[in-house]
Amino acid sequence: MDNNQYLMISAYGSYFAEIPHYFVTAPGRVNLIGEHTDYNDGFVLPIAIDRRIYATARPMYGDLVKAKSVGFDEMEEFHIREELKKRDLWVDYLMGVVDEMKKDSYDLNGFWVLFRSDVPIGSGLSSSAALEVASGLLISSLFEHDIDRLELAKIARRAEQNFVGVNCGIMDQMATLLCTEDHALFIDCRDQSHRQVPVAFSDAGFMVVDTKVKRKLDNSAYNERREQCEAAVKAVAKNKKGVTALRDAEISDLDGIAGNVDDVIIKRARHVISENERVKKAVAMLEKNDAEGFGKLMNESHESLKNDYQVSCDELDRVVEIAKETGGVLGARMTGAGFGGCVVALVKKGSEQTFADKITAAFAPEEPDSREPEEGKEADLPDPPEVFSVRPVGGATVEKLDIKS
Numbered sequence: 001m002d003n004n005q006y007l008m009i010s011a012y013g014s015y016f017a018e019i020p021h022y023f024v025t026a027p028g029r030v031n032l033i034g035e036h037t038d039y040n041d042g043f044v045l046p047i048a049i050d051r052r053i054y055a056t057a058r059p060m061y062g063d064l065v066k067a068k069s070v071g072f073d074e075m076e077e078f079h080i081r082e083e084l085k086k087r088d089l090w091v092d093y094l095m096g097v098v099d100e101m102k103k104d105s106y107d108l109n110g111f112w113v114l115f116r117s118d119v120p121i122g123s124g125l126s127s128s129a130a131l132e133v134a135s136g137l138l139i140s141s142l143f144e145h146d147i148d149r150l151e152l153a154k155i156a157r158r159a160e161q162n163f164v165g166v167n168c169g170i171m172d173q174m175a176t177l178l179c180t181e182d183h184a185l186f187i188d189c190r191d192q193s194h195r196q197v198p199v200a201f202s203d204a205g206f207m208v209v210d211t212k213v214k215r216k217l218d219n220s221a222y223n224e225r226r227e228q229c230e231a232a233v234k235a236v237a238k239n240k241k242g243v244t245a246l247r248d249a250e251i252s253d254l255d256g257i258a259g260n261v262d263d264v265i266i267k268r269a270r271h272v273i274s275e276n277e278r279v280k281k282a283v284a285m286l287e288k289n290d291a292e293g294f295g296k297l298m299n300e301s302h303e304s305l306k307n308d309y310q311v312s313c314d315e316l317d318r319v320v321e322i323a324k325e326t327g328g329v330l331g332a333r334m335t336g337a338g339f340g341g342c343v344v345a346l347v348k349k350g351s352e353q354t355f356a357d358k359i360t361a362a363f364a365p366e367e368p369d370s371r372e373p374e375e376g377k378e379a380d381l382p383d384p385p386e387v388f389s390v391r392p393v394g395g396a397t398v399e400k401l402d403i404k405s
């Protein structure tokens with residue numbers, strides 16, 4: 001029994017005075033390249049990372065669910081057979097999964113569940129998908145429903161879309177469930193077909209810089225991008241047969257629509273089309289172990305997100321600039337929807353600390369005294385960025401526990 005499992009079982013005992021039956025883990029993920037391509041039927045390339053949500057539970061008589069997450073104050077409760085309503089609380093993700101499983105007529109009963117996590121929350125490393133997937137895997141195990149992993153990913157995604165109300169793609173849930181150790185998952189978002197690509201750079205690894213900036217891509221900016229992509233598709237489709245998404249277009253197709261549509265539409269389309277090309281090239285770089293080539297594509301991806309798709313922000317740009325100036329950093333790009341969140345960088349072994357120190361120094365307040373708030377005022381300073389290495393790990397795990405009381 002590993003330490004995390006041991007800690008979870010003893011914490012479960014103190015919250016519920018019961019012994020859990022199943023133990024589940026679900027990792028966060030970072031997308032190496034392929035941003036804003038998913039809803040354009042394109043390609044993405046995530047890895048699952050060595051930051052996980054842990055969950056443990058036992059079934060109970062009746063239909064009462066009790067759910068506790070370490071670090072979140074209240075014990076949440078709901079009844080499986082009642083109509084479930086969104087509460088604007090973390091438990092929505094769990095209720096969303098239950099709700100979708102009910103719609104699919106899975107037979108469910110009450111259970112008591114405990115969650116704990118070391119996936120940063122709200123940073124774009126997909127703690128939400130990890131929570132949904134951990135919930136789904138646990139519930140299907142507790143009530144002995146054998147659900148295929150791709151099917152479970154779809155249930156988890158529907159939970160986030162329909163119950164929580166976030167219009168997300170399928171990448172996060174697929175990465176959390178289907179990634180394997182030391183591999184990236186190349187996903188074709190048009191048909192969810194996917195393939196494992198080995199990550200075996202001999203002398204470089206990935207690092208994440210969490211800027212702690214939480215200005216997320218809001219719904220209106222996101223919807224605007226989606227509409228602009230649709231407008232580009234419409235325009236290209238007039239000149240070319242069979243174009244139903246930007247995935248079907250080529251850069252040269254944009255010449256044919258220049259002048260017919262706003263320049264900004266061309267820019268958005270250019271990002272998506274070139275990003276899809278970069279993902280395919282990045283897969284080839286992984287296959288031939290070309291870390292430098294991979295890093296170059298990451299830098300190009302960032303430029304495109306910054307200038308053409310315009311979803312970066314000052315802090316993300318600054319981190320990428322520092323990465324470019326640091327020897328041993330082969331490439332860096334914003335990852336996730338944008339306007340905040342994380343940068344992913346490819347860093348040569350031995351250069352990790354230098355890179356982390358440079359980021360810390362660059363974001364430190366200029367004068368230490370300036371951190372002191374004025375009298376009577378709260379300090380209003382952003383958290384400093386956090387820099388850490390990530391390793392491609394395997395997807396969600398489930399284990400039946402056999403604990404004697």
Ligand code: ADP
Nearest residue numbers: 069089090117121122123124125126127128131
């Ligand atoms: P991200 O998925 O990028 O981390 P989201 O905003 O999509 O950010 O999801 C974050 C939300 O997921 C949190 O606000 C919380 O409701 C829920 N969540 C994530 N991790 C946990 C956890 N360990 N326990 C309870 N809720 C969690």
Ligand code: MG
Nearest residue numbers: 126127128129
């Ligand atoms: Mg999320």
